[in-house]
Amino acid sequence: MHSLSASRRHSLAVAVTLSLLLLAGAQAQAADLLIYEAGQEGAGLSNAGAAALARDPSVLMSNPAGIAELKGTQLNVNAQLILGHYQFARDSNNQFDGNEGGNALKYLPGSSLFISHQIDNRSAIGFGMYGNFGLLADYDDDWAGRYFTQEATLIGVSFQPTIAHKFTDDLTIGIGPRLVYGYYRTEVAVNNSVLGLVDRPDGQLRYKDTDVAGGVNLGMLYQLGPRTKLGLAYTSKVTFEFEDKPELKHINNPLLNLALNRGNLDSLELDMSIPQTVLLSVAHELDGQWTLLGSLGWQDWSEFGQVGVSVDGDRISDSTTLDRGYKDSWNISAGAQYQYTPRLRWSFGVGYDSSMMDDEERTADNPAGEVYRLSTGFNYDLGDGLDVHAAYTFMWLGDMDIQQTKARTGQTLSGTYKDAYLHALGGGLTWRF
Incomplete structure (x- = not known):
């Protein structure tokens, strides 16, 4: 990491690009980025027992060891839809004009596919394709926080071959x-006002790129007793290196244009990571109908908050690391499954995720907070090896205050995301051959 020399410090191209991209260029989401809900039956449990309960091949997402518990060949396909309410409301300390942005998270669809095959009584192989990382934030273009972010998308889709052995x-x-395919896109308004004296329409900065990165999921499943299983799972960090030339439109501030022409910016690189996680789960068969479940997890968001940034041009090359002030988070959940009839199974669960940041670290591009989960779902055996399942999760984040200040102007965006919440709807089919 190094800083610009004194002779180059006058180059506003770097200053403009960094000030925009560092604030709008880290991850954007409207809740925790790691999504437990991928449409599978276990989505009705708020992640309770996720590393210990093996009902279908989707278990390989939370614990690869689980597929050794599955008989024959099984195929599981799912779809889900996440809806949200993320509405900013300004307060008396807000210093920016513009509207309040509308609902920042309208909807986000997704799907997943899992397959497992029993090699013998001790070994199994499987494959999963799923998206459990990233959300979409999309504000009105002329909202009060447009100089921090207008739109940001970060999506990670995982492809995971798996092997398990007893x-x-x-x-x-x-x-x-x-193997994780990552897509990142951000848009942010550029203030064309000259020294705050001349009012001009905003310009815009756009930046998008894709990358492919690798990691590993490890899991252990241990039979504590005839009715009790313990699962322990670890997912490694996955680091994306997004690199592209920012696209600037309608920049008519003469000072900015002069600086950009001098800087001759060729590319900007953003390094960000899916955090490593640890999950401990237990599943206990109380009797022939009831199974009790619980989980305790840790997520390394402090590492995720370290965003690497590099700027390259014909005459300048600079790299730095932005510390977003994130902290590690914990999650805990409890749930149960009830075999109501030989064909119908009911799931329900509650969970809590601590916040990855303190209130003073909250920014418009990442209005995250603590999350309370309430889930339910069912699985129905249609016969001939075919099951159908559906699940619903309600995630409550409540009121989240924000006060974010622009370093150059000293203006502050101030307000509250009031009564923030998410709905996750999912369902799918499982075939057993």
Whole structure:
């Protein structure tokens, strides 16, 4: 990491690009980025027992060892839709004009596919394609926080081959090398006002890129007793390196144009990571109908908050690291499944995720906070090896205050995301051959 020399510090091209991209160029989402809900039956449990309960091949997403518990060949396909309410409301300390942005998270569709195959009584292989990382934030273009962000999308889709083996009657180990396709896009308004004296229409900066990165999922499943299983899973960090030339439109501030022409900016690189996680789960069969479930998890958001930035041009090359002040988070959940009839199984669960940031670190491009989850769902056996399932999760974030100040002008965006919440609807089919 190094800074610009004194002779180059006058170059506003770097200053403009960094000030925009560092604020709008880290991750954008409207809740925690890691999404437990991928349409699978377990989505009705608020992640309770996710690393210990193996009902279908989707278990490989949370614990690769789980597929060794599945008989024959199984195919699981799912779809989900996330709807949200993220409405900013300004307060008396707000210093920016513009509207309040509308609903920043309208909807986000998704799908997943999992397959497992039992090799013998001790070994199994599988494959999963799923998206459990990233959300969409989309404000009105002329909202009060437009100089911080207008639109941002970060999506990660994982492709995970998996193998699991029972080393003893009680201990199973699984591993899933993970290839993740990442897509990132951001838009932010550029203030064309000359020294605050001349009022001009805003310009706009756009930046988008894709990258492919790798990681690994590891899992252990242990039979504690005839009715109790313990699951422990780890997912490694996955680091994206997005690199492209920012697109600038309608920049008619003569000072900005002069600086941009001097800087001759060729590319800007943003490095950001999906955090490593640890999940401990337990599943206990109380009787022939009831299964009790619980989970405790850790997510390394402090590492995710370190965003690497590099700027390259004909005469300048600079790199730095932005510390967003994030902290590690914990999640806990409890739930149960009830076998109501031989064909119908009911799931329900509650969960809590601590916030990845303190209130003073909250920004418009990442209005995250603590999350309370309430979930339910069902699985129905249609016969001939075919099951259908559906699940619903309500996620409550409540009121989240924000006060974010522009370093150059000293103006402050101030207000509250009032009564923020998310709905996750999902369902799918499982075939057993």
